[in-house]
Structure formats: structure tokens, C-alpha cells
Amino acid sequence: MTTIATTSPDAKRLITPSMLILWLVLATVPLWISRIGLYPYIGIEILIWSIYALAFNLVLGTAGLPSFGHGAYFGIGAYAFGLCQFNVVANLWVCLTAALVVAGLAGALVALFISHRRGIYYAFMTIAFGQIFWTIAIKAHGVTGGEDGLLKIARLPANFGVTSFDLADNVAFYYFVLAAFALAVIGLWRLVHSPYGRVIAAIRQSETRAAHLGYHVWLYKVSIFTLSAALSGFAGGLFAMAQLAAFPDVMSLHQSGYVVMMTLVGGGLVSFWGPVVGVFVFLIARDVIGALTNAWMLYFGLLFMAVVLFRPEGIAGAVAAVFQRHSLQSIRRQGGSAMRLLLGGERWR
Amino acid sequence: MFDLLPHIVNGLTLGLLFALIALGFMLIVGLMEQINLAHGSLFALGAYFAMQLTGPRPPFPQPLAQAWLALPLGWRYAATLVIAPLAVGLVGIVIELCMRRTYGKDPLYGLLLTFGAAMVIEEVIRLTWGTRDYVLQVPQGVSGGFLFQDLIWSTYRFYAAGIAVAIIALVWVIIEKTPFGATVKAGAHDSEIVRALGINLTRLRLAVFVFGTMLAAVAGIIVAPIWGIRPHMGVDAVIPAFLVIVLGGVGSFWGAVVAGLLVGLCVGLSGAYASEWSLLSMYLLLVAVVTVRARGLWGKKSVLEA
Amino acid sequence: MALIEARGVHVRFGDRVVLESIDLAVGEGEFHGLMGPNGAGKTTFFNVLTGRVKPSRGAIRLDGGDVTGLSPHRIAAKGVARSFQIMTLFDEFSARENVTVGLPAFRARGFDMRRAAAGDRRLADEASEVLATVGLADKADVRAKDLSYGDRRALEIAVALAQRPRVLCLDEPTSGLGSDGVQRLASLVGRLKGKLTIIAIEHDMQFLFSLADRISVIHWGQVVARGTPHELQQNEWVKRSNLGRFA
Numbered sequence: 001m002t003t004i005a006t007t008s009p010d011a012k013r014l015i016t017p018s019m020l021i022l023w024l025v026l027a028t029v030p031l032w033i034s035r036i037g038l039y040p041y042i043g044i045e046i047l048i049w050s051i052y053a054l055a056f057n058l059v060l061g062t063a064g065l066p067s068f069g070h071g072a073y074f075g076i077g078a079y080a081f082g083l084c085q086f087n088v089v090a091n092l093w094v095c096l097t098a099a100l101v102v103a104g105l106a107g108a109l110v111a112l113f114i115s116h117r118r119g120i121y122y123a124f125m126t127i128a129f130g131q132i133f134w135t136i137a138i139k140a141h142g143v144t145g146g147e148d149g150l151l152k153i154a155r156l157p158a159n160f161g162v163t164s165f166d167l168a169d170n171v172a173f174y175y176f177v178l179a180a181f182a183l184a185v186i187g188l189w190r191l192v193h194s195p196y197g198r199v200i201a202a203i204r205q206s207e208t209r210a211a212h213l214g215y216h217v218w219l220y221k222v223s224i225f226t227l228s229a230a231l232s233g234f235a236g237g238l239f240a241m242a243q244l245a246a247f248p249d250v251m252s253l254h255q256s257g258y259v260v261m262m263t264l265v266g267g268g269l270v271s272f273w274g275p276v277v278g279v280f281v282f283l284i285a286r287d288v289i290g291a292l293t294n295a296w297m298l299y300f301g302l303l304f305m306a307v308v309l310f311r312p313e314g315i316a317g318a319v320a321a322v323f324q325r326h327s328l329q330s331i332r333r334q335g336g337s338a339m340r341l342l343l344g345g346e347r348w349r
Numbered sequence: 350m351f352d353l354l355p356h357i358v359n360g361l362t363l364g365l366l367f368a369l370i371a372l373g374f375m376l377i378v379g380l381m382e383q384i385n386l387a388h389g390s391l392f393a394l395g396a397y398f399a400m401q402l403t404g405p406r407p408p409f410p411q412p413l414a415q416a417w418l419a420l421p422l423g424w425r426y427a428a429t430l431v432i433a434p435l436a437v438g439l440v441g442i443v444i445e446l447c448m449r450r451t452y453g454k455d456p457l458y459g460l461l462l463t464f465g466a467a468m469v470i471e472e473v474i475r476l477t478w479g480t481r482d483y484v485l486q487v488p489q490g491v492s493g494g495f496l497f498q499d500l501i502w503s504t505y506r507f508y509a510a511g512i513a514v515a516i517i518a519l520v521w522v523i524i525e526k527t528p529f530g531a532t533v534k535a536g537a538h539d540s541e542i543v544r545a546l547g548i549n550l551t552r553l554r555l556a557v558f559v560f561g562t563m564l565a566a567v568a569g570i571i572v573a574p575i576w577g578i579r580p581h582m583g584v585d586a587v588i589p590a591f592l593v594i595v596l597g598g599v600g601s602f603w604g605a606v607v608a609g610l611l612v613g614l615c616v617g618l619s620g621a622y623a624s625e626w627s628l629l630s631m632y633l634l635l636v637a638v639v640t641v642r643a644r645g646l647w648g649k650k651s652v653l654e655a
Numbered sequence: 656m657a658l659i660e661a662r663g664v665h666v667r668f669g670d671r672v673v674l675e676s677i678d679l680a681v682g683e684g685e686f687h688g689l690m691g692p693n694g695a696g697k698t699t700f701f702n703v704l705t706g707r708v709k710p711s712r713g714a715i716r717l718d719g720g721d722v723t724g725l726s727p728h729r730i731a732a733k734g735v736a737r738s739f740q741i742m743t744l745f746d747e748f749s750a751r752e753n754v755t756v757g758l759p760a761f762r763a764r765g766f767d768m769r770r771a772a773a774g775d776r777r778l779a780d781e782a783s784e785v786l787a788t789v790g791l792a793d794k795a796d797v798r799a800k801d802l803s804y805g806d807r808r809a810l811e812i813a814v815a816l817a818q819r820p821r822v823l824c825l826d827e828p829t830s831g832l833g834s835d836g837v838q839r840l841a842s843l844v845g846r847l848k849g850k851l852t853i854i855a856i857e858h859d860m861q862f863l864f865s866l867a868d869r870i871s872v873i874h875w876g877q878v879v880a881r882g883t884p885h886e887l888q889q890n891e892w893v894k895r896s897n898l899g900r901f902a
Contacts, residue, residue: 128632209743214731301469
């Protein structure tokens with residue numbers, strides 16, 4: 001590992017070269033996805049879960065707080081979208097905002113209870129709240145449809161005033177989600193590299209020191225959790241549109257665990273892009289390996305345990321370490337530095 | 350008020366079982382300073398193993414299986430109470446071996462690892478038995494109900510309470526009256542002392558971990574007829590276990606028992622008013638307790654302090 | 656009038672009385688030493704001063720205002736900085752980043768989520784200045800966990816200095832340092848003397864006696880002796896308890 005901690009030029013940028021490359025590649029996906037035996041819907045899933053995982057990683061990776069019940073906010077966002085569509089107004093922007101706001105409020109409420117803590121107490125409280133929300137989702141048949149879920153959610157058209165896009169088609173919806181993903185990435189990249197993001201990272205490393213430097217640690221922890229919950233809810237709203245329904249199972253402890261596993265395996269503890277890598281690996285494994293065996297999820301779980309034990313820096317971390325050594329040895333080799341850029345200027349553990 | 354009596358009894362029964370789960374959990378936390386999030390999954394595994402053993406397709410090779418099935422249910426059930434926890438204990442050994450690397454590191458790693466173990470175990474359960482609800486058969490003698498003072502009581506609950514008391518008493522005897530127990534207490538207080546005394550700390554930790562998981566498994570077997578058997582039943586065990594040690598402290602035997610009874614009563618009584626939501630009361634109680642207090646009623650500062 | 660003072664501070668943890676009726680007044684610009692055996696309550700006293708622990712009785716006054724029981728971040732914002740005995744640095748951050756987080760100018764923008772933190776030239780320069788004060792200017796971009804022990808001790812102080820404090824509380828700053836390190840630290844602290852009010856817990860008698868204006872001796876949670884270094888050298892209790900020996 002290098003002894004020089006660099007703040008790469010990417011840290012100052014709003015949009016980094018790696019982002020542009022990524023979006024460009026993602027934009028072409030519908031053109032070739034069926035040729036490799038997959039389908040546009042998985043692209044939609046990957047992007048939506050990536051937004052969710054990136055939002056989740058604000059809490060786990062950036063703030064160092066173990067949230068094991070994050071599925072609650074993803075699920076609340078989905079339900080809020082559907083309920084808004086049925087009971088308030090069937091407008092895409094209003095419903096997505098509702099998803100974001102309601103999930104954010106739920107997150108804020110929970111954060112108020114848990115943010116004076118860290119570590120194990122924090123983890124258990126997040127589990128408890130996750131279970132509370134999940135139980136409500138399952139039992140409140142009248143509102144949420146109970147175990148059957150909230151059905152008949154529609155993909156509302158993206159109306160920009162001058163023109164409107166119908167999102168019923170998976171390809172059209174994919175591009176809409178891609179745009180949302182791009183915006184989320186820009187916002188999160190900037191957030192993480194802003195003064196606020198620095199303070200959160202400082203709090204992760206030493207709450208005591210941060211407090212004694214004058215920072216209102218509790219307020220920072222509440223705010224980051226709220227932001228994370230809100231964005232997770234936004235992803236949930238998109239997910240409701242993708243599935244055309246909202247189900248309680250994403251709110252279960254088991255599925256809250258999925259996003260923890262994806263984020264960690266992908267390298268969220270050390271890399272901004274870790275969660276995206278993790279989502280990608282998880283969903284591709286689900287479809288490719290899942291076609292061969294029912295036990296794919298078991299293998300992923302074992303992979304997760306192995307990563308925690310041996311390679312906590314995850315995939316993104318391990319790959320970046322290889323290329324960092326590479327570029328240190330051969331600074332002039334253009335390929336090496338381009339790959340470093342592609343991995344986007346990580347924070348290092 | 351009298352109508353609440355069955356609910357109170359149910360609550361106390363449940364409370365004894367929570368105490369049992371929590372004791373195992375607490376021993377592990379005390380000695381290894383690690384929170385084992387997979388504790389609940391081992392509880393669940395106990396129930397599933399027992400269900401398989403007492404069911405129509407026991408996991409033995411054919412001639413043995415025939416002989417086994419020929420035995421009356423009562424005998425099979427009694428044997429299962431011993432065999433299933435031992436089997437779960439084996440799983441516990443595997444988990445403890447994995448956890449060794451995380452000792453001494455940031456407790457977040459132990460949390461994440463045992464969280465992963467819990468997910469893996471739940472996934473194994475889903476793959477092996479599917480997601481449907483199962484029922485654990487119990488011998489005629491302890492099933493059914495009886496009438497007393499114009500109320501219908503469940504025989505099984507009394508049996509369950511009785512067994513729980515017996516096992517808790519056994520745990521007490523082991524901790525307080527045996528050399529093993531003394532070592533565990535010393536080790537929970539200060540692991541250096543144990544090393545200095547020449548005791549193999551690694552083996553002690555393994556033994557305690559297995560002991561703890563076996564307690565969880567037994568609790569799972571006993572609770573199964575009350576709660577039903579579902580893949581995610583583990584959460585409803587690990588949460589009260591944690592709640593009990595927050596309330597009763599780490600390292601206090603009676604603290605765990607009393608706290609367990611309190612939590613059980615809470616669930617039992619809320620069952621009287623809103624039976625669908627009774628387990629929810631446990632989660633709300635956890636939130637309330639953690640919000641209000643940091644240290645248990647009896648216990649000392651521990652790895653939980655954060 | 657004292658800049659910072661403790662009046663009748665009493666701290667109990669459960670049954671244990673950790674601090675008993677502590678009275679201490681430190682004037683502006685004074686260097687006040689705190690010494691005493693381990694477990695005497697010195698760090699607890701610091702914790703009370705900096706808001707980490709609420710006293711069961713008594714008051715802390717800063718510049719005439721009551722700050723008893725305020726949370727650490729509020730007291731820090733009022734100009735009380737502290738270094739820790741067990742170093743608490745932001746290990747993944749570089750030395751410069753560590754110091755930057757301490758700067759009040761940075762803290763004022765703590766909730767800024769829209770601008771890039773790395774771009775600010777002025778903050779970077781301010782941080783470099785502070786680093787230069789402690790002699791770490793050439794190691795500004797080294798990650799804190801990769802610095803040598805002595806450099807980390809210096810950084811610990813730099814981070815506290817970054818706050819532009821009025822009162823600097825140093826908790827065993829020479830802990831673990833060799834004689835070179837102690838020299839370096841002593842000259843650094845010597846340069847700060849008079850510009851800041853300093854309260855320092857120390858076991859290194861030579862360090863303390865050469866820098867302190869006054870010293871309070873704390874034992875069993877009480878102040879058992881107080882005076883100038885010279886006075887303390889004559890003090891019977893100090894002489895008897897071996898604390899008067901130079902390290």
C-alpha cells in the first residue's frame with residue numbers, strides 16, 4: 001500500500017472521466033444485452049439496486065455505521081410510490097418525490113433513536129426497526145396489501161412539459177433509470193468529496209476526536225442516515241415501477257442482508273464504486289449461476305463471509321490495489337493510469 | 350384480570366425460553382466479546398433438525414431409519430432433544446472456527462461475519478426445507494389442552510416451561526458448581542487470567558461457543574410448537590437475546606433470567622390485546638430500552654459499550 | 656480572573672468517587688501542569704473540562720461563562736482544544752487532511768454538501784501553516800497511520816492547534832517519546848507558551864517543571880498540592896511520594 005495519500009484530481013470534479021465512460025457503456029447496453037443471453041430488465045434491476053446500494057454505502061462505508069435493516073427504506077419508498085399513485089395523483093415526479101420524502105422521514109425517525117450510538121447497539125436497533133417496518137408492511141393489509149403486496153403499480157410517463165416519454169417499455173424505462181442513476185452518482189460523488197463528506201469520514205475514523213474538534217456528531221449521523229434512507233426510498237420508487245408492484249419481502253432482514261453483502265463484496269468499505277460492482281456481481285450471479293443451481297445465493301453468502309475474513313476491501317479494493325502497484329512501478333504506462341481513473345479515485349483504508 | 354392469566358402464563362413460559370436463548374448468547378458475548386448474530390439461525394436450525402428427526406423421513410441410513418421410526422414418538426422426541434442440539438453444536442464449531450480471525454479486530458467484522466453466517470444458514474434452510482411453515486410433532490402426553498377454572502390451558506406450554514426451568518437449572522449448576530463453569534466465569538472477567546492459569550483459551554472459547562449454540566438449539570426445539578417453524582424464525586430469537594442482555598447485563602445469570610421473564614411477559618401480555626402483533630412488542634421494547642439505558646440492571650461494562 | 660476554572664468538581668462513577676472537590680483556576684496565558692499517579696483522576700478531570708464527562712457536582716467556567724455539562728462539541732467550539740493520551744487521529748487521512756478538519760474555517764462549512772473539499776486553497780495553506788508550527792510541513796501528504804510515533808504525537812498537537820484554541824489541554828503529550836522527541840515537543844510547547852493557555856497532564860517531571868508556571872498535584876481524586884515548580888520541589892508530600900524525582 002502506498003504511503004502517499006493522494007487526493008486525486010477526480011475528487012474535485014463534478015463528473016469524472018470514469019463516470020462518463022461508465023454511462024457511455026451503460027447507454028449501449030440495450031443494444032447488445034440480448035446477444036449475451038440476458039435482457040434489458042436485468043439492466044434496470046442492476047441500476048436501481050446500484051442506486052440503493054450507493055445510498056446504503058453512505059451509512060456503511062462512508063459513515064462506518066452498520067445498518068442491517070436498510071431494506072425498510074427501500075420498501076417504504078416502493079409503497080409510498082404506489083400509494084401516492086393510487087391515492088394522491090398519478091404523476092411520476094410527485095410519486096417519486098413521495099417515495100424519497102416518506103422514506104427520508106422514516107429514516108429520520110429511526111436516526112433520531114439510534115444516532116447517539118455506534119457498533120453493536122446501532123446494528124441491533126437497525127434490525128429492530130427493520131423488523132417493525134416489515135411487520136407493519138405485512139400486517140397492514142388494508143394499506144399495503146399485506147403479504148400479497150401492493151399491486152397494479154404503473155410506470156407513469158416521464159412528462160417534461162414539452163415532451164413526454166412512455167416508460168412502459170423496458171428499454172425506455174432503462175434509459176430513464178440510467179438518467180436517474182447518473183444524477184444519483186453525480187450527487188453522491190460530490191457529497192462524499194464535499195466538506196460534509198469529509199466530516200462524515202472523520203466521524204467514522206474517530207467520533208471522539210470529531211466531537212472534540214467542535215462537530216455535532218449526532219447531527220451528522222442523523223443527517224447521513226436520513227439522506228441515505230431518502231435515496232434508498234427513491235430507488236424503491238423506481239423499483240415499484242420496475243416490478244409494477246411493491247412487496248414486503250425487500251424489507252425483511254434476509255433481504256436487507258442482500259444489500260449489505262453486495263456492498264461489502266463489491267468493495268464498498270474502500271471504494272465509491274464498490275457497491276455498484278457488488279450489485280453487478282450479485283445480480284449476474286443470480287441469473288447466470290442461478291440458472292444452473294438453486295444454491296447460488298448460498299455460494300454468494302459464503303463468498304461474503306470469505307470477503308469479510310480475508311479481503312474486506314472487496315472486489316473493487318483488490319482490483320485497485322493490483323493496479324496501484326502497477327502504476328507505481330510503471331508510471332509512464334498509460335494503460336495502468338487509465339485503469340486507475342476507471343476505478344475512480346477511491347478513498348483508501 | 351383473570352382472563353389475562355393464560356397470557357401471563359404464556360408470557361412467562363416464553364420468558365423462560367428467552368432466558369435460555371439469552372444465557373447461551375450471553376456466555377458467548379462474555380467470554381469472546383463477540384456478538385453472534387447467527388445465534389438465532391442456530392435456534393432455527395435446532396427446530397428444523399428436530400422436525401426432520403421426528404418426522405417421517407429421519408436422516409439415517411435405511412436399517413437405522415426403520416428401527417428409529419418403529420420407536421414410539423415419545424422416545425424419538427426425547428432422543429431428539431439430545432441429538433438435534435449436538436448436531437447444531439457441530440455447526441457451531443464451524444462458525445467458531447471462522448470467527449477466530451475476527452477476534453481482536455474491529456467488532457464490526459465479527460458482526461458482519463456472523464451476519465453472513467446467519468444468512469448462509471437461512472439460505473441452507475430454505476434450500477433444504479423450502480419456505481413453507483412446518484410443524485413439530487410432539488408426543489401425545491404433552492400436547493393438547495385441559496380445562497381448569499373455566500379456562501382452556503395448553504398442556505404443552507406447561508411442559509415447555511418445565512423443561513426450560515430444568516435446563517436453566519442445569520446451566521446454573523454447570524456455571525456455578527463445576528470447574529468448567531468457574532473457568533468460564535474467570536475467562537469472561539479477564540481472558541488473561543485464564544491464559545496465565547495455563548488453560549487453553551482457544552479450546553475454552555470453542556467449548557463455550559458450542560455450549561451456547563446447543564442452548565439456542567434446545568430453545569428452538571421447545572419453542573417450535575408454539576411459534577411454528579419458518580426459515581426466518583431466527584430473528585425473533587436473537588433480538589430478545591440481545592434485549593435480555595441489555596436489560597440484565599452481560600455476566601449476570603439472574604439478570605438474564607429475570608430480564609428474559611420480563612421480555613416474555615411483555616410479549617405475552619401484548620398477545621392478549623393484539624395477538625397478530627405480539628412479537629412486534631419485543632422490537633418496540635428493544636428500541637425503548639436501548640434509547641433509555643446503556644448498561645444492564647446488574648451487569649458490568651462490556652464489549653457492548655459503544 | 657481565570658480564563659478557565661473548575662469549582663468544587665465532583666465526579667462519581669457508580670460507587671466510585673473519582674474526583675472530589677476539585678478547585679482549579681488557570682489564568683490566561685498560564686501553563687498549568689497536572690501531575691499525579693496513574694488512576695488519580697487527571698484524565699477524568701480533562702474529560703470534565705472538555706465536556707466528555709458530566710460532573711456530579713461543581714462547575715466549570717470558561718471566561719466567566721458556565722460551561723458545565725455542555726457537550727464536547729459545544730465546549731470545543733468555545734475554544735477549548737485537547738490532545739489525547741491514547742492518540743486519536745484520523746488514521747486514513749493525510750496529516751494535512753487531519754489538520755484541515757480541525758480548522759474553524761472548515762468546520763463552518765461542515766454541512767456543505769455541494770462544493771468539493773479538496774479545491775480550497777486557503778484551507779490547504781492554513782493547514783500547511785499549522786503543520787509547519789509542529790515541524791510536519793514536509794510530511795503533509797503522508798497518511799497519519801504511516802507516520803512515525805513521534806510525528807503522530809506532533810500531529811495530535813497540530814490537530815488541536817488547528818482549532819485556534821484559547822485553552823489547550825494536553826494529555827500526556829510526551830508519552831512514548833524518546834528523549835529527542837521530548838526535546839522537540841518541549842521546544843514546540845515552549846514556543847506556544849504565553850500565546851495560549853495550556854493545561855498539561857504529564858508524568859515527565861523535567862518536561863513539566865521546565866515549562867509550567869504552576870503545577871497541581873492530584874492524588875486519589877483530590878488536589879493534594881499546588882504551587883510553582885520551585886515550591887513543589889520543597890513540598891513534603893511531593894518529596895515523600897517520589898513525584899519530585901526527575902524522570
